[in-house]
Amino acid sequence: xxxxxxxxxxxxxxxxxxxxxxxxTFTLGQEEYGVDILKVQEIRGYDTVTRIxxxxxxxxGVINLRGTIVPVVDMRLKxxxxxxxYNEFTVMIILNVARRVVGxxxxxxxxxxxxxxxxxxxxxxFGSSVNTRFITxxxxxxxxxxxxxxxxxLMSSQxxxxxxxxxxx
Amino acid sequence: MSIDLAxxxxxxxxxxxxxxxxxxxxxxxxxxxxxxxxxxxVFRAAHSIKGGAATFGxxxxxxxxxxxxxxLDQMRSGTRAISDPAVDLLLRATDALRSLLAAARDGExxxxxxxxxxxAALEAFLGAADAPESTAVAVPAVEQAYLIRFVPAPDLFRxxxxxxxxxxxxxxxxxxxxxxxxxxxxxxxxxxxxxxxMAWSLRLLSSHSRAExxxxxxxxxGSCELDIRLESAAAPPAAVATTGPAVHAVAxxxxxxxxxxxxxxxxxRVGTDKIDALMNLVGELIITQAMLAQLAGALDPVxxxxxxxxxxxxxxxxxxxxxxxxxxxxxxxxSVFSRFPRLVRDLAAKLGKQVRLTTVGxxxxxxxxxxEKISDPLNHLVRNSLDHGIESPEAxxxxxxxxxxxxxxxxxxxxxxxxxxxxxxxxxxxxxxILAKAREQGIACTDAMSDxxxxxxxxxxxxxxxxxxxxxxxxxxxxxxxxxNIAALGGSVELHSSAGRGSxxxxxxxxxxxxxxxxxxxxxxxxxxxxxxxxxxxxxxxxEQVKRVVHQGTVVRVRNEYLPLVDxxxxxxxxxxxxxxxxxxxxxVESEGRKLALQVDELVGQQQVVIKSLExxxxxxxxxxxxxxxxxxxxxxILDVGAIVRLFSQAQAA
Numbered sequence: 001x002x003x004x005x006x007x008x009x010x011x012x013x014x015x016x017x018x019x020x021x022x023x024x025t026f027t028l029g030q031e032e033y034g035v036d037i038l039k040v041q042e043i044r045g046y047d048t049v050t051r052i053x054x055x056x057x058x059x060x061g062v063i064n065l066r067g068t069i070v071p072v073v074d075m076r077l078k079x080x081x082x083x084x085x086y087n088e089f090t091v092m093i094i095l096n097v098a099r100r101v102v103g104x105x106x107x108x109x110x111x112x113x114x115x116x117x118x119x120x121x122x123x124x125x126f127g128s129s130v131n132t133r134f135i136t137x138x139x140x141x142x143x144x145x146x147x148x149x150x151x152x153x154l155m156s157s158q159x160x161x162x163x164x165x166x167x168x169x
Numbered sequence: 170m171s172i173d174l175a176x177x178x179x180x181x182x183x184x185x186x187x188x189x190x191x192x193x194x195x196x197x198x199x200x201x202x203x204x205x206x207x208x209x210x211v212f213r214a215a216h217s218i219k220g221g222a223a224t225f226g227x228x229x230x231x232x233x234x235x236x237x238x239x240x241l242d243q244m245r246s247g248t249r250a251i252s253d254p255a256v257d258l259l260l261r262a263t264d265a266l267r268s269l270l271a272a273a274r275d276g277e278x279x280x281x282x283x284x285x286x287x288x289a290a291l292e293a294f295l296g297a298a299d300a301p302e303s304t305a306v307a308v309p310a311v312e313q314a315y316l317i318r319f320v321p322a323p324d325l326f327r328x329x330x331x332x333x334x335x336x337x338x339x340x341x342x343x344x345x346x347x348x349x350x351x352x353x354x355x356x357x358x359x360x361x362x363x364x365x366x367m368a369w370s371l372r373l374l375s376s377h378s379r380a381e382x383x384x385x386x387x388x389x390x391g392s393c394e395l396d397i398r399l400e401s402a403a404a405p406p407a408a409v410a411t412t413g414p415a416v417h418a419v420a421x422x423x424x425x426x427x428x429x430x431x432x433x434x435x436x437x438r439v440g441t442d443k444i445d446a447l448m449n450l451v452g453e454l455i456i457t458q459a460m461l462a463q464l465a466g467a468l469d470p471v472x473x474x475x476x477x478x479x480x481x482x483x484x485x486x487x488x489x490x491x492x493x494x495x496x497x498x499x500x501x502x503x504s505v506f507s508r509f510p511r512l513v514r515d516l517a518a519k520l521g522k523q524v525r526l527t528t529v530g531x532x533x534x535x536x537x538x539x540x541e542k543i544s545d546p547l548n549h550l551v552r553n554s555l556d557h558g559i560e561s562p563e564a565x566x567x568x569x570x571x572x573x574x575x576x577x578x579x580x581x582x583x584x585x586x587x588x589x590x591x592x593x594x595x596x597x598x599x600x601x602x603i604l605a606k607a608r609e610q611g612i613a614c615t616d617a618m619s620d621x622x623x624x625x626x627x628x629x630x631x632x633x634x635x636x637x638x639x640x641x642x643x644x645x646x647x648x649x650x651x652x653x654n655i656a657a658l659g660g661s662v663e664l665h666s667s668a669g670r671g672s673x674x675x676x677x678x679x680x681x682x683x684x685x686x687x688x689x690x691x692x693x694x695x696x697x698x699x700x701x702x703x704x705x706x707x708x709x710x711x712x713e714q715v716k717r718v719v720h721q722g723t724v725v726r727v728r729n730e731y732l733p734l735v736d737x738x739x740x741x742x743x744x745x746x747x748x749x750x751x752x753x754x755x756x757x758v759e760s761e762g763r764k765l766a767l768q769v770d771e772l773v774g775q776q777q778v779v780i781k782s783l784e785x786x787x788x789x790x791x792x793x794x795x796x797x798x799x800x801x802x803x804x805x806x807i808l809d810v811g812a813i814v815r816l817f818s819q820a821q822a823a
Contacts, residue, residue, distance in 0.1 A: 050804040051695060053741035054790055062787065064798045067453050071787040100786045163788055 023113050023139065025146060026093065026106040029081040033106075034113065034139055035151040039095050043109055046090035056161055063103060065094065071162060072103035078160075081107075097152040102162060104155075113146070115139045120148065133157075177329040180438065181221050182274045186267070188214040190507065193263050196256055197510045208251065211259075212241040218266070220388055224334055230269050233284070236291040237262050258294055260511070262287045312343065314400035315382060317371040320353070322392040323364040330389050332365065338385050343375025372400070441537065444497055451487075451494045452684075452779035458487045459776070459800035491684070495536070502580045502589070503531035505544050509551055509578060516555050523562050523573040524555060533580035535587050539678055542658055543589065546651040550591040550674050551576060553648075558595030558672055568669065570594065586660075586702075587680055592673040598624060598666035607632065624664040625762075628652045656811060659700070685780055687797070687807065689773040690756060692737045693745035696805045698778055698797060699758065699767075703810035707756040707772060715750050725755055725766045732757065735817055736768040740792070760811040763818060767808075780807065792816060 023034030049061035049072050058077035062069050072092060076084040084105075092103045123135040134154040139146035155162060192214045195207045215238045222230035237259060243249035265280075265287035272279035317339075321332055339345050347369055354366035373382070382397055389395075465473070465480050506528045517524040559565075559574035566572050579590040600623050607614045607626045614626055626632060630649040655662050660678035679685075679702070687698035714726045715734070723734040734755060738747050747753070748770060755766040778797035783790065783806075794809035 048803055050796075050806065051743065052787075052790060052806070053743075053793070062783070062796065062804045064802055064804050067449070067456070067781075067798065069781050069783055069786060069796045069798075069804055102786065161788075 021114055021116065023115060023146065023148065024093070025110040025113055027108045027110060028075055028079060028106055032110065032144060032146050034115075034146045034148045035093075035095070037112060039097055039151050041094040041096045041101065044092050044094060044103075045088065046086055046092050046105060059161065060105065065101065065103075068101060070094070070101045070103050072105060073155075073160065073162070074105040076105065076107060095151055095155065097155045098163075100155075100163075102155050104151075113139070113141060115141065115146075123147075178225065178274070181225055182270060183438075185218050185221065185270050188218050189263050189267055189270070193260065193511055194507055196259050196263070197514065199251055199256055208241060208245040212238065212245050215241055223338070224330070224388060227273050230266070230273060233262075233266060233269060233288055236288065236295060237266070239295055240291065255294070258287075258290055262291055312374050312376050315371075315373045315375065315379070316398055316400050317373060317382070318368075318394070318396040319371060319386070320368040320394040321365045321389065322394075323361075323366065325365040325389060325392050326363055328389075328392055330392070332367065332369070332389075335385060335389065336369070336371075339371065339373060339382070342377050342382065342385070343373050345374075346372040348372075439497075441498075444494070447494050448498070451491050452781075454487055455491060455777070455779055456798045456800070456802075458483055460802065463800040495684075496534075498537050499534035500537050500540050501532045501534050502540065502543075502587075503528075505540055505547060506531050506578050506580070508544070509547075512548070512551065513555065513576060516552065520555060521561060522555065522559050524559055525573050525575050526578070527575060528578045530580040533582060533587060535678070535680055539587075539658060539680075542654060543676070543678065546654050546676065547578070547589065547591065549648070549651050551578070554591060554593040554595065554672070558593040558597075560596050564596075582680075583677075587678050589676040589678065590673060591676075592671060594671040597668045597670055597672050598627075598664070599668070603627065620666075621664075624666065627664065628662070659702075685778050685797075685807065686775070687778045688756075688775050689799075689805070690737075690754075690767075690769040691771040691773050692741070692769050693743045695743060696773060696799060696803070697737065697769075698805055698807040699756065700794075700807070700810060701775065703758045703760055705757045705759050705764065707754055709753070710750055710755050710766075712751045723750075725750075727755075727757060727766070730764070732764050732766045733817060734766045734768055735813065738768070738770075740813075758810045758814070760814040763814050765810075765814050765817060767813075778805075778807065 022037040024037050024040050025032055025034045027033070047063065049063050051061040052059065052071075055061075058074050060072045060074050062071050064070075074084055089108075090105060091109050092105050093109065095102050095104055119141060120137040120139050123132055123137055134150050134157070136148045136150050139148055154160065192211045195211045195214075199207050199211070215234050219231050219234035219238055222228075222234060240249070240255065240259065244251050244255065249255065265284040268280045269284055319332070319335075321330075325332065336345070336347060348371070350368040350370055351366070353368055354360070360366065375382070379397055379399075383395075386393070386395055461480055462484060465477055468477065470477060509528070510526055513524055513526040554576050559576070560568070560570075562572040565574060575594050577590070577592040579588075579592065581588050600620065603623055603626055604614055604616065604618075607629070610629075610632060612626055612629045612632065614623070627648045628651075632648065652662050655676055655678070658678055660676060663675045663677070664672065665675070666672035685698070686701040688701050688704050689696050689698050691697075708727065710725050710727075716724050716726065716731075718724055723736075724731045725734045726732075734750075736747055737743075738745060747768070750768065753768050753770060754772060755768055756772075757764055757766050759765075780795045781797055783793065783796050790806075792809055792813045793806045794812070795807045796804050797807055799805050
């Protein structure tokens with residue numbers, strides 16, 4: 001998965017490093033989102049998490065990912081969606097952002113899409129659960145509309161409470 | 170062809186710093202006594218630094234070391250007495266050399282004044298005694314023609330050597346004629362660019378001795394065929410062996426036993442990252458093994474006899490493997506202790522005191538990561554002992570003590586801990602003065618406090634009894650930092666003192682930071698790990714033992730002691746309803762002399778756990794020191810008892 005991602009990304013990296021052209025798309029409620037495929041490490045089913053004290057409700061806890069302790073964020077809780085169920089279909093996208101590994105629970109993973117520069121429009125000022133600061137643009141492909149998130153910026157932001165810059169101590 | 174020498178720089182610097190440490194140690198040992206093997210050892214160290222520096226193109230280091238080498242050479246050949254000023258000078262030079270090396274390695278700004286000063290001093294010292302040197306070393310003024318046959322081994326480049334550098338150095342010794350010999354080279358198509366297929370026949374017109382020529386080749390000894398003979402000599406001398414005895418060893422045929430034979434058992438240099446990777450894998454293996462053991466527990470022991478026998482074998486082997494891997498990370502504490510003779514010598518001179526340093530248990534081994542972190546705290550303690558503990562020689566004589574004070578560094582194993590002690594036979598801690606200072610600085614204290622409690626005041630941030638700030642100690646950033654650093658390693662510090670007889674600081678540290686003996690407890694379905702070292706006992710309190718104190722929470726009475734009771738479920742905000750206390754279990758834990766009872770649902774067991782970082786992908790959590798992976802693959806949090814005790818006593822005080 002990541003191999004193909006790397007290969008296809010190389011030319012763009014040389015030209016304009018800021019614009020990834022392959023996105024992993026997932027759904028949260030009614031909306032469809034896309035993240036840079038190069039930030040995605042793997043996709044897993046949701047398994048038992050160990051709860052952590054003093055964490056906001058959307059941080060479900062930590063899991064053991066082949067010996068590494070990885071925190072898991074439920075984006076459905078983060079974005080205050082109506083239902084957040086955990087069953088055998090619940091999936092988790094394991095991300096590699098800011099030299100850290102983070103798990104992200106979403107409603108469903110759709111597919112990998114390629115978008116050219118002209119298919120990406122700047123983000124409007126309103127209209128999604130995600131703060132527009134973290135939206136890099138809106139991708140359109142036939143009838144679908146894709147909200148593209150700068151996942152690295154989002155996960156390292158203070159309101160995700162995932163990193164120590166929040167300075168608890 | 171060019172080789173990227175940079176990849177060898179790290180090894181070069183490591184070896185140089187080791188060499189300097191060795192030189193320093195031996196110089197201190199020399200201190201006016203007869204030289205013999207010790208001088209030779211220092212000379213050899215200086216020589217290899219010089220050789221290495223020249224090879225890697227650090228001209229400044231090479232030329233600086235050259236002066237040291239000259240002085241040492243005079244000392245070992247006996248043309249110059251081993252005097253205190255000479256040793257002092259050499260010690261100064263080692264400092265300068267160290268900063269030269271550090272500057273070359275890290276690109277740090279160089280302490281030019283120090284280096285220039287040391288170099289000038291060396292030159293002046295050498296110059297003053299130029300006369301004896303010229304008479305002693307009878308220079309054969311006659312030029313002789315040497316025929317040198319130099320056939321490097323094919324793998325010469327791999328050891329970072331470059332024949333060109335050798336030839337250039339030879340050329341500095343006289344008039345050199347070279348003839349490249351390509352007979353041994355394979356056909357072009359079969360040439361391996363990284364192998365050396367060349368050989369040289371050289372003719373050198375030089376006034377230097379053969380031994381000096383041979384020294385040029387010292388770095389490639391063993392990876393070349395070398396034959397140096399005088400042109401006129403008809404009969405070739407028995408071909409100078411490829412791996413002949415080191416040239417310098419001639420002067421010292423009998424090494425004193427036990428001095429330089431350390432580590433002769435053969436060793437290889439391995440990067441710590443490789444050992445860390447190995448350590449991680451062993452950690453994984455332990456987790457897998459625990460998982461298998463857990464699964465096997467449910468099997469019928471009769472039907473699965475063989476499988477169970479195999480598993481118990483695996484259990485034993487895993488443990489042995491873990492110990493073996495851990496032991497590769499273990500270093501003798503000597504690597505820390507050996508820095509102190511120099512420090513004590515310099516400090517004592519500066520303070521006008523006479524101090525003898527003794528070390529006990531230098532061979533005690535502990536984890537490399539612990540070693541690295543213990544050096545600064547020890548430094549503080551030794552400085553404190555010298556500055557505050559040991560009295561001036563006059564005061565000592567007046568008190569009927571030996572004018573020379575003693576500072577002792579001790580290390581010993583005790584169970585899974587290592588004890589490191591710094592003792593002195595000085596004046597001891599001054600109770601009245603500490604109390605007075607504490608009051609002055611607004612630290613809460615009373616006269617009724619026990620000695621042990623008074624000594625704890627020293628660890629308060631900003632505390633200092635020194636009336637004036639010296640550059641040795643007294644800035645008051647000492648003991649609290651010591652305590653914090655030690656606590657961060659999972660250790661503790663104790664102070665003992667008796668007035669007029671001296672004081673003793675005992676540091677207790679865990680052997681390793683990677684694995685912990687833990688007690689697992691269950692709270693509303695979650696498993697938490699408590700460090701076994703912090704657990705005192707666990708009990709099921711009777712209803713009458715538990716008291717609610719208004720605004721203070723709950724206390725539990727255990728053998729006439731009232732301990733605050735912390736409900737872990739509540740504290741961590743876990744779901745479920747707390748059980749009535751008499752159905753729950755209270756685990757009594759202790760940290761920094763304060764006890765606390767933790768209320769849990771059940772005791773699960775005891776096990777060794779591999780400590781994993783939470784901060785790598787998440788952040789710090791109050792009261793949690795890390796995480797581990799249980800036998801069933803689940804993550805379990807390791808509680809930081811010290812932090813919980815501290816937090817709770819703060820909460821209670823507020």
